[in-house]
Each structure stands twice: as C-alpha cells, then as structure tokens.
Amino acid sequence: MLFTDQLGRSVEIPSPPRRIVSVVPSQTELLYDLGVSVTGITKFCVHPESWFRSITRIGGTKQLNIEKIISLQPDLIIANKEENEKAQIEALAAKFPVWISDIQNLGDACNMILSLGNILQKTSEALSITSRIKEGFARLQPPSLAIPAAYFIWRNPWMIAGGDTFIHEMMHACGFRNVFEDMPRYPVISLAQLAASGCRLVLLSSEPYPFCEKHIAEVREYLPDADIRLVDGEMFSWYGSRLLHAPEYFRELMVSLQH
Known part of the structure; x- marks a missing residue:
C-alpha cells in the first residue's frame, strides 16, 4: 500500500510490514506500546529494556550500520528527519521502504502516532495513546506568568x-x-x-x-x-x-x- 510520511514522501509499504527496523529511540518505544514486533533497533533504543537486551542493534541514530540493516532485509524502516543523517537514510530508501517523521510540536507527534498506527494496522491502539496524551496535556495548568x-x-x-x-x-x-x-x-x-x-x-x-x-x-x-x-x-x-x-x-x- 502507498502511505505518505511527514516529509510528504509517498512510500510503498507492505500491509502489514513484518520486518521493521526502527532507528529512533522514542519511536521504538512507541512500536512496543502499539503491540508490534521489530527486527532491528539502535543502541540508544533503551525502552523497553527487554527489546534493548534482545533485539539486533544496528548502530547509533546518526551512525547506522548500513550493512547490518541490509542483512536484516527490512520491509519497513522508521526514521526521523532530525535524529538521523540524511545521506544514510537516502541510501536505505534506495533499497527499502523508509517512513520519515518530522516532529516540531505535540500535534506532529500525535499525527505520527496515528500514521504509524494506520500503517501497522494498530489504529485503535494509536487512537487510545493519542487521546490519553492530549488529555494529559490539556490538564496541565502552567503558571500565569511564564x-x-x-x-x-x-x-x-x-x-x-x-x-x-x-x-x-x-x-x-x-x-x-x-x-x-x-x-x-x-x-x-x-x-x-x-x-x-x-x-x-x-x-x-x-x-x-x-x-x-x-x-x-x-x-x-x-x-x-x-x-x-x-x-x-x-x-x-x-x-x-x-x-x-x-x-x-x-x-x-x-x-x-x-x-
């Protein structure tokens, strides 16, 4: 199926993907909470600890081990514009489907969660997570004088x-x-x-x-x-x-x- 990432790129992704590599720590934790499995993560993907100890590590966020990622033959790589190096992501995108997030604010974060929920056929789980996030932030009462x-x-x-x-x-x-x-x-x-x-x-x-x-x-x-x-x-x-x-x-x- 064809999906659009947060850079506006069209990405052809099998539905659902079975061999996922996540190269962003916060998105790795999200995948766990959505209830999907992954094939590769970075050395900085410390949550959940069970994955950190058991899943194949493919380098750091800005120093990915491209050869190791290729050996995993992913059908989806989940990356981020800021946290990953453009040249490395472009090299991977020439071989595999790469979905890239671009997060500036809470709205972008919630849209990313919902988008990945859609791609991974975890729509209800993603909706639950984003609803709880929005409710939590709505209850914050910052001081009137910044x-x-x-x-x-x-x-x-x-x-x-x-x-x-x-x-x-x-x-x-x-x-x-x-x-x-x-x-x-x-x-x-x-x-x-x-x-x-x-x-x-x-x-x-x-x-x-x-x-x-x-x-x-x-x-x-x-x-x-x-x-x-x-x-x-x-x-x-x-x-x-x-x-x-x-x-x-x-x-x-x-x-x-x-x-």
Whole structure:
C-alpha cells in the first residue's frame, strides 16, 4: 500500500510490514506500546529494556550500520528527519521502504502516532495513546506568568534548545519562556550569554549530554540567583508514547518550583 510520511514522501509499504527496523529511540518505544514486533533497533533504543537486551542493534541514530540493516532485509524502516543523517537514510530508501517523521510540536507527534498506527494496522491502539496524551496535556495548568528559562542539551560547547524545537514546545507547555526562542535549532552559547539573558530557571538535561550535580555549580557561577535543575531529557524530547508520562512529570516539576 502507498502511505505518505511527514516529509510528504509517498512510500510503498507492505500491509502489514513484518520486518521493521526502527532507528529512533522514542519511536521504538512507541512500536512496543502499539503491540508490534521489530527486527532491528539502535543502541540508544533503551525502552523497553527487554527489546534493548534482545533485539539486533544496528548502530547509533546518526551512525547506522548500513550493512547490518541490509542483512536484516527490512520491509519497513522508521526514521526521523532530525535524529538521523540524511545521506544514510537516502541510501536505505534506495533499497527499502523508509517512513520519515518530522516532529516540531505535540500535534506532529500525535499525527505520527496515528500514521504509524494506520500503517501497522494498530489504529485503535494509536487512537487510545493519542487521546490519553492530549488529555494529559490539556490538564496541565502552567503558571500565569511564564518563567524565563533555558534548556541545555550539551556541554563543551554549551548548547541549548532554540525556538524551533520540540523541546521548546514542551517548555511552553510547562509555562516556561525560552529565553533563547529567537535562536534556531541547538545553538552554542556562552555562560556569559546565559547570564545576560534574564534567565531565572536553568534546565540541565539527562540526554544527550548526561548532566549531573557537579555541572550545577558551573552554571551557578554565572547565575547565582537562578533555579538550576537536573531534568529528565526523555520527558522533554521523546515524542512517542513517552508523552503519556510527560504531563505528570511536568506537573510535579511545576509544583516543585513553587516551593
């Protein structure tokens, strides 16, 4: 059957596909929650743990082992515009059906879930997941006065989430105003720039860089009066079924900031 991915590409996919390779961690977890099986995943597809320990790993999201993927003879590869390297995905698309997601916001994420549900003949499961996600986010009650915040994804160099990212959208859902919303993607900044930004809340993510307690002190040298928190990066950046758990995590984070 012919399906359209989120880049507007038409992809011929057998219905249903039987040998699926997922090269995006958040979408791998979604496939598990939809109730389908997979043939290959990346080394970063840590959820569910049972798959991480048992399914063939085909490299990292940006360093795919093309030969290993070819050996698996997939009838569907599920990828993402941002998380995978274009040249590698194009090479795979020349040999196999590749469906590519492109996620900027919650609506895109829900559309991706529904689309994959349709492709995989798991429509009712996908509808259930998206309904629960929407209900969870609808119940969030962010503070009326947005908190000026910055979200770091990397150190050496210091990199933050700009305004055209899914992370930015999740910050907004929490009632945070991204002080670097005018910057695109994931720009490099200095801690001096951070200090001059008016930021009152600094979020240090658990991934892709594993920030920990010792890094709080580095930032505090420049922002002694700011609230600096270690946060679960999966909750802010995973756009599959992990979104079922994100609203409650965000609610608890917002409550903790009031004390």
